[in-house]
Every structure is written in C-alpha cells, then in structure tokens.
Amino acid sequence: MTGRDGTDWPSDVHAVFRAKTVRQIGTVPDAGLTRLLDLCSADEAMRVLTLTREDEGVGLVTGAWLGGERAALLMQSSGVGNVINALSLPAVCKTPCLMLVTMRGQWGEANSWQVPMGGATPGLLQTIGVTCYSVDRAEDVGETVASAADMAFGAGVSTAVLISQRVIGAKTFDAGDAS
Amino acid sequence: MATDGRFDRRKLVAHLLRNRGDALVVGGLGASTWDLAAAGLDDRNVYLWGGMGLACSIGLGLALAQPSRRVLVFTGDGEMMMGVGSLATIAAAAADNLAILVLDNQAFGETGEQTGLTAGPTDIARMAEGAGLSATMSARGPTDLAALETLLFKTRGPTLAVAPIALTDDPLVLPTNNGAVMAARFRAALGFSD
Numbered sequence: 001m002t003g004r005d006g007t008d009w010p011s012d013v014h015a016v017f018r019a020k021t022v023r024q025i026g027t028v029p030d031a032g033l034t035r036l037l038d039l040c041s042a043d044e045a046m047r048v049l050t051l052t053r054e055d056e057g058v059g060l061v062t063g064a065w066l067g068g069e070r071a072a073l074l075m076q077s078s079g080v081g082n083v084i085n086a087l088s089l090p091a092v093c094k095t096p097c098l099m100l101v102t103m104r105g106q107w108g109e110a111n112s113w114q115v116p117m118g119g120a121t122p123g124l125l126q127t128i129g130v131t132c133y134s135v136d137r138a139e140d141v142g143e144t145v146a147s148a149a150d151m152a153f154g155a156g157v158s159t160a161v162l163i164s165q166r167v168i169g170a171k172t173f174d175a176g177d178a179s
Numbered sequence: 180m181a182t183d184g185r186f187d188r189r190k191l192v193a194h195l196l197r198n199r200g201d202a203l204v205v206g207g208l209g210a211s212t213w214d215l216a217a218a219g220l221d222d223r224n225v226y227l228w229g230g231m232g233l234a235c236s237i238g239l240g241l242a243l244a245q246p247s248r249r250v251l252v253f254t255g256d257g258e259m260m261m262g263v264g265s266l267a268t269i270a271a272a273a274a275d276n277l278a279i280l281v282l283d284n285q286a287f288g289e290t291g292e293q294t295g296l297t298a299g300p301t302d303i304a305r306m307a308e309g310a311g312l313s314a315t316m317s318a319r320g321p322t323d324l325a326a327l328e329t330l331l332f333k334t335r336g337p338t339l340a341v342a343p344i345a346l347t348d349d350p351l352v353l354p355t356n357n358g359a360v361m362a363a364r365f366r367a368a369l370g371f372s373d
Contacts, residue, residue, distance in 0.1 A: 023243075023244070024240060024243055024244070047243065047272075049239075049268055049271070049272055050268065050271065051264075051265075051268050052264030052265065052267055052268060053264055055232065055233065055236075056233070056236040056262070056264065056265045056268055057236075058230075058233065058236075059230065059233035059234070059235075059236025059237040059239075059240065059262075059265070060236050060237070060239055060240040060268075061240060062233075062237055062240060063205070063225075063236065063237035063238060063239060063240025063241035063242075063244070064240035064241070064243065064244045065240075065362075065366075066225060066237070066240070066241055066244075066362060066365050066366060066369075067203075067240065067241040067242075067243070067244025067245040067369065068244055068245070068366070068369060068370075068371045069240075069243070069244035071240060085229075085230070085231075086230055086232075086233055088229050088230060089227075089229065089230040089233060089237075089358070092228075092229065092358035092359070093358035093359055093361065093362040094358070094359035094362065095362050156359075
C-alpha cells in the first residue's frame, strides 16, 4: 500500500528496520500495515510474530532487548488501549519500546466503534510517558520512524509513531448495510 | 519437598535452579520472583514486580534473541492466566529453547489468597496443549519431579509444566525493585552494554 501521495512508505519503514537492525516484529495486524508486514515477513533478517493481544508485544520487545536484539510493536490505534499497564515494564526498566500505530477513528472514519480509541490514543500514550510522533504525510513516515527508533534504542525509552488515516486511507464499508 | 502431596514452591524452585547451567530465567510478578530471589540472587534472572501477564512474552522475546540458551519462565497460575493468549504466540514461534513452569496454588497469593480460576475446572496444561506447545505436563506432585525437570531442561520446546504447590506463607525475599538496575545487570551478564 502506498500513501495517498504515491510515496511507498512501507518500503521506507522496512528499510529503516533493516538499517536499525530490528529483528523481531510483534503485531496484531491492521489493514494499513499489510504491505509493511509482508515486507518484513519476506526478510530473512526479521521475524514477524502475530500476537493475540498488543500487550504481549510490550513483553516481547522487552525480552528481546534483554537478550540483545531490537524489536518493534506494530498495531492499530484500538490496540493502544490494551498496552497501557504493560508500558510500565519498559518505563521502569528504562528499556526501549518502539511502536508503530496506524490510526483509526480520525480521518474519514465511517466506523463509530473506532472513534473513542482513535481520539484517546495520543493522550493515553503521552500520559503513560511515551513520546509520540504523529505523521500525516506518507513521505515523512520513514524518517519519523528512524528518529523514533534512534530515540527508543539510544535513550532507552518508549516511542510511538502514529500514522494518520490520511496516509493509509480510510477503510470503506461498501459491502452493504446489514442493519 | 512435599507439602500435602504438593510441592513446596521454595524448595522446588531452589532445586531446579541448582542445576540451571547457563539457563536464563524470568520470574513472574510476585511470589515467583521472590522464589527466584530466595534461591540466590543471579544476574541471569529477570525479576518482575509488575507487568502482570507478560512473563511468558518476555521469555519469548528473550528465547528468540538467545537461541543457544535455555530460557525458563517461572510464574504463577494467575499471572499465566492473564497472559494465556501468549501460549499461542509461543507455539507459533516454535521457540524450541523456551520452557514454562506454572507454580499453581490455585489462588492469588499476593493479594489476599483469593481463589484463582485453576481451583475450578480450568486446566492450564491442557490450554497449553491446545495452543500447540510441543510438550506439556500436569505434575501430580514431587513423585513427578524427574519428569518435570526433563520437560523444563531437556525436552524440545516450547514446553509447559504445571506444578501444584501448597499455599504457603513464605518469608519475603526481595530482589531489587529498580527495574533499570535489574535490566542493566541482566544485559551485562550476557555481555551487552547499555
């Protein structure tokens, strides 16, 4: 999936992961992450782990770091609600937690169930101490992820790149209205 | 090491760690971490004072990063149930160096001994089997100690054993609660700097 301006941001992020030697990718998938996850799955230097819940990913990246590997957690904004207490772990241990969040419930969202967490996501992450970078242009995603990775792995903190629905495009519901 | 036919948790954990070799060990939030500390402080242990439900996920990240070492997770039944979905993730990852020991006292020992879900019909070993772990066992008690040790240290992982333990009031033996110090020591023990 390319951004609405034609930029191939998933390739940019994959290249950043390679350059920063990110080895483990934990995820509860999102449509907006499909191409990036495909690129990572096809890369022998990386391992994509599908999680049951996003908080598992916080444990995973912390364990990876303790064992000398770099990891990242990729999820949809609804998943941020599942990770808040877990983020105590990297906060207390001063270990990195790099997160990519594809946003729902903001730009042209047609599913009302996505709106509460979409609106709450930046505030919740900042309240638990995560440094957030919001990106709404596809061409900016790669370098923003690189900056977030440098900060997470260099300073031992939690960072999150929030990728706007404006970049990935709003999900459409045109299969008919069951209601 | 028996108490009413069940394991004494402190004696069991101390016994298992005596022959740990170069294994890395993650202690789940609460009593499992105190058990590790009581058996002797070791920089190759991850001591958790929080993050309930994450012990097995931490063990997975660690096991994938350190494939040449055995990684053991010692945790309680309540902590395991909170993170029970991680068993599916672990099975899918086929982490062959990861083994999990659930110290099952059927209660929330840290918070007032409220009855836990494994006191009812729930069987964690069977949940782990259903998740797809390579081997699981539900130990009856100390008579199964040798099989338990084999499953934790020898059997191709990921494996999970449930050990029934007595609900005891053990003296608190506390490792540092400074997570940054713990994490730095752990990484240093593996040769990584911060």
